[in-house]
Amino acid sequence: MSDAPRLSLTALPGIPLIAVGADLVAIAMDGLARAALRLIDGDVLIFAQKIVSKAEGRQVALSRVVPSPRAQALAHYAEKDPRFVEVVLRESREVLRIRPGLLVVEHRLGFVCANAGVDRSNVAPHDAAEEWVLLLPENPDASCERLRVSLHACSGARVGVIINDSHGRAWRNGTVGVAVGVAGLPAVQDMRGHADLFDYTLQVTQIGAADELAAAASLLMGQADEGRPIIHARGFPYALREAGLAELLRPREVDAFR
Amino acid sequence: MSDAPRLSLTALPGIPLIAVGADLVAIAMDGLARAALRLIDGDVLIFAQKIVSKAEGRQVALSRVVPSPRAQALAHYAEKDPRFVEVVLRESREVLRIRPGLLVVEHRLGFVCANAGVDRSNVAPHDAAEEWVLLLPENPDASCERLRVSLHACSGARVGVIINDSHGRAWRNGTVGVAVGVAGLPAVQDMRGHADLFDYTLQVTQIGAADELAAAASLLMGQADEGRPIIHARGFPYALREAGLAELLRPREVDAFR
Numbered sequence: 001m002s003d004a005p006r007l008s009l010t011a012l013p014g015i016p017l018i019a020v021g022a023d024l025v026a027i028a029m030d031g032l033a034r035a036a037l038r039l040i041d042g043d044v045l046i047f048a049q050k051i052v053s054k055a056e057g058r059q060v061a062l063s064r065v066v067p068s069p070r071a072q073a074l075a076h077y078a079e080k081d082p083r084f085v086e087v088v089l090r091e092s093r094e095v096l097r098i099r100p101g102l103l104v105v106e107h108r109l110g111f112v113c114a115n116a117g118v119d120r121s122n123v124a125p126h127d128a129a130e131e132w133v134l135l136l137p138e139n140p141d142a143s144c145e146r147l148r149v150s151l152h153a154c155s156g157a158r159v160g161v162i163i164n165d166s167h168g169r170a171w172r173n174g175t176v177g178v179a180v181g182v183a184g185l186p187a188v189q190d191m192r193g194h195a196d197l198f199d200y201t202l203q204v205t206q207i208g209a210a211d212e213l214a215a216a217a218s219l220l221m222g223q224a225d226e227g228r229p230i231i232h233a234r235g236f237p238y239a240l241r242e243a244g245l246a247e248l249l250r251p252r253e254v255d256a257f258r
Numbered sequence: 259m260s261d262a263p264r265l266s267l268t269a270l271p272g273i274p275l276i277a278v279g280a281d282l283v284a285i286a287m288d289g290l291a292r293a294a295l296r297l298i299d300g301d302v303l304i305f306a307q308k309i310v311s312k313a314e315g316r317q318v319a320l321s322r323v324v325p326s327p328r329a330q331a332l333a334h335y336a337e338k339d340p341r342f343v344e345v346v347l348r349e350s351r352e353v354l355r356i357r358p359g360l361l362v363v364e365h366r367l368g369f370v371c372a373n374a375g376v377d378r379s380n381v382a383p384h385d386a387a388e389e390w391v392l393l394l395p396e397n398p399d400a401s402c403e404r405l406r407v408s409l410h411a412c413s414g415a416r417v418g419v420i421i422n423d424s425h426g427r428a429w430r431n432g433t434v435g436v437a438v439g440v441a442g443l444p445a446v447q448d449m450r451g452h453a454d455l456f457d458y459t460l461q462v463t464q465i466g467a468a469d470e471l472a473a474a475a476s477l478l479m480g481q482a483d484e485g486r487p488i489i490h491a492r493g494f495p496y497a498l499r500e501a502g503l504a505e506l507l508r509p510r511e512v513d514a515f516r
Binding site for chain 1: 262263469
């Protein structure tokens with residue numbers, strides 16, 4: 001073995017289907033044991049948004065949703081189910097773009113994404129005759145912090161926690177994993193004050209570190225099933241600290257692309 | 259050791275400063291040896307754009323650039339050096355947004371980014387009295403393909419190659435690594451036809467796999483120096499195949515955010 005800098009991501013094996021009220025920390029600890037991993041200071045665990053949402057009971061039955069006139073109008077134009085659009089609007093602050101098949105909003109948590117992160121796939125059929133959708137966690141940063149504190153209590157290790165989701169991008173095809181909740185690691189790593197090799201001030205001063213790790217984890221999670229929703233990362237290169245999603249959110253007044 | 263799915267990234271140690279004409283494959287092979295790594299089929303190497311550009315001689319001396327009237331006008335508004343803006347315009351198809359301190363363009367290669375990827379930091383001082391900037395490689399896909407073929411010849415392994423760069427995002431703070439050139443691995447992994455655990459058709463059908471791996475590599479490269487510009491990745495979860503950057507580029511006619 002060499003001492004080359006290394007980042008290792010492991011998909012925890014044997015994660016069961018997640019039901020409302022599931023103890024994600026116990027499930028993660030079991031998965032870590034199965035992977036022969038013991039948490040150490042500086043490790044990061046990345047949880048897929050879907051399992052956190054399910055554990056928190058964020059499923060909504062579409063049959064119980066009554067779409068507003070606005071949802072009906074937008075749904076007609078977006079060619080989506082009006083009840084689904086109603087749920088999206090309840091999770092949103094603002095509709096940014098609407099096209100047939102496309103509904104881009106500012107989520108109530110402040111980030112921009114399609115459908116406010118509301119998902120119709122992979123929602124366990126409580127009732128086969130019912131259509132369910134899954135919302136993001138109520139407060140993903142708080143969910144991360146609860147997980148972080150509990151992981152610390154179980155393991156003694158100071159770790160970071162990310163909840164990730166797959167987002168589309170304005171100008172590029174394909175989704176990439178991004179953080180929708182962060183605790184215990186820098187969401188944005190500020191490089192100001194660092195000079196480059198030639199003492200030239202760096203142009204890039206802020207690194208979206210939590211998003212880069214969320215993307216790496218997303219690559220390993222895949223999308224076709226829920227079998228790999230918890231990723232262990234070792235080798236995150238920045239010092240852990242208190243943080244939250246807000247670091248990653250661009251204030252509306254400096255957003256050039258609304 | 260368990261058989262849990264794993265993605266391991268290693269920053270190749272001992273990479274020297276890169277000069278024009280440098281043999282990046284020989285340098286990567288040396289770095290792999292130093293890291294005690296032997297390439298195997300399915301591995302991916304990620305090269306920082308800066309070292310590929312330097313090896314290809316993409317430095318431009320600002321003293322030799324004569325800004326056009328348009329560059330002067332845009333530079334005044336963007337509060338940037340008119341010669342720098344001239345170089346950016348020569349690398350661009352279209353200016354999308356300009357604000358004080360911000361110049362977002364469509365690069366001639368088709369992607370949207372700040373300053374057409376032209377970089378003022380970390381350009382080796384050929385001449386201490388001169389200011390240099392560094393352009394992206396002329397054809398990053400072709401550069402990747404040359405590296406891929408040469409790595410195959412040296413190692414016998416069929417590997418993928420990415421050239422990555424750090425891009426800002428429309429709505430999020432912090433840069434993330436993205437692919438600006440791809441060879442030998444899927445840039446976008448199409449999941450259409452895959453059902454989820456409950457046979458519901460997946461909403462997310464295209465994964466920006468090369469961008470996710472570029473982000474992971476970027477996390478390990480850091481930004482404050484050039485010491486870690488080549489990353490080895492093992493465990494990329496999709497089958498390698500011929501590919502190019504075009505998969506990641508959203509056609510202008512379906513771009514809702516210009």
